[in-house]
Amino acid sequence: MTKTVTTTSTTEIVLPGRVEPDGLVVRSRELDAPEKGQVVLRMEATGVSFAEQQMRLGKxxxxxxxxxxxxxxxxxxVTAVGPGVDASLVGDRFAAVTKTGAWASHLLVDAVDLMPVAEGVDAAAVESVLVNGITAWQMLHRLARVPAGGTVVVLGANGGVGSTLVQLACHAGITVIGTASARHHATLRAMGAAPVDYQEESMYARIRELAPGGVDAVFDHxxxxxxxxxWQLLRKGGTLVSYGSAATKDDEGDSRLPVLKLFARLAAWNSLPNGRSAHFYNFWAGRRRCHASWHRRMSEDLTQLLRLIADGHLTPQIAARIPLGDAAAALALAESRTTTGKIIILPDA
Structure with missing residues (x-):
């Protein structure tokens, strides 16, 4: 029997417009009762991704x-369920990908989007490999499919996705060249990557020195x-995986234009008879067409990542743990580009 629910108090972080991080607004309100197919989720961990940095600028x-x-x-x-949802879910732990809405103490989530999380697993560790880890896993193993013994380049190897990509590739027996500022090089070496300073004009020349025959894949955000x-770093048969356009984050004008230009460029390269391929990784690809299949892949890949964490093969890269009420500081820290890994937002004490 479905549990009857009235309302739940929630604290939310609101992005009111194109503001600096300190322009975020903390708001408390009564959350509506879950509708058919929904649950109320009490947040144990969320985080800051590059998407929020772009959203702040309307990009x-x-x-x-x-x-x-x-x-x-x-x-x-889960603290409450709506009509049509199994009441036994109340009290169970889950992960979910929301795109927006997760910077809140309590939020409404569609039950079909829930992915089980075992008791005893650190919520921050799970959060660090949720979108970031699934993205890294799918780009490496589902899209580029780099074999053991191959060589890859990871741009921004100190970031949330990048640091996970480095570890996954090294665990799979793949040589990794990772770009980052010099302050992160010791961390990258400890993970097993050969670091290259992205602030040096000779960055690409240095990568070619390390891989004179070209590389099997480049992961470029x-x-x-x-x-x-x-694209020019690839050997014959190599794969470029593009998954962002950070270089155009601050550009004025239509936010869609840089992405559309990127799509056109990738398509043009794929038409060339040179044995190389170029792809844009879209986390949401296939969700509308077949949600069940998309959700199954997400759950399978998250399970693989959590198993690697449990076995000690993947170390969650957590840059900082910051309370929800200090989300402005969390966003500012993420944009400082001084950290390794993901900044986690936790419930207020």
Whole structure:
């Protein structure tokens, strides 16, 4: 029998418009009772991704209109269910990908989007590999399919996705060249990667020195003019995986234009008879067409990542743990580009 629910108090972080991080607004309100197919999730961990940094500037490809609550993914515990949802879920832990809305103490989530999380697993560790880890796993193993013994380049290897990619590739017997500022090189070496300073003009020349025969894959979240250089690093049969356009984050004008230009460039390269391929990784690809299949892949890949953590083969890279009420500081820290891994937002004490 479905449990009857009235309302739940929630604290949310609102992005009111194009503001600096300190312009985020903390709001408390009564959360509506869950509708058919929904649950109320009490947040145990969420985090800051590059998407929120783009959304702050109104530059994320399909963000909602201002004002809205950011938060791309969440780990939490069900506190109430709506009609049509099994009441036994109350008290269980789950992860979910929300795109927006997760920077809140309590939020409504569609039950079909829940992915089970075992008791005893650190919520921050799960959060660190939720979107970031699934993205890294799918780009490496489902899209590029780099074999053991291959060589890859990871741009921004100190970031949330990048640091996970480095570890997954090294665990799979793949040689990794990772770009980052010099302050992160010791960390990258400890993970097993050969670091290259992205602030040096000779970055691409240095990568060619390390891999004179070309590389099997380049994972590029930067986009912009530099994506041409990433393409040129590939050997015959190599794969360029683009998954962002960080270089154009601060550009004025239509936020869709840089992405559309990137799509056109990748398509043009794929038409060339040179044995190389170029792809844009879209986390949401296939969700509308077949949600069940998309959700099954997400759950399978998250399970693989959590198993690697449990076995000690993947170390969650957590840059900081910051309370929800200090989300502005969390966002500012993420944008400082001084950290390794993901910044986790936790419930207020």
């Amino acid at each position: 994320y490809y399909d963000q909602p209109p201002f004002p809205f609550v950011p938060g791309y993914d969440v780990v939490g515990r 930067v986009g912009g003019a530099g994506v041409e250089q990433s």
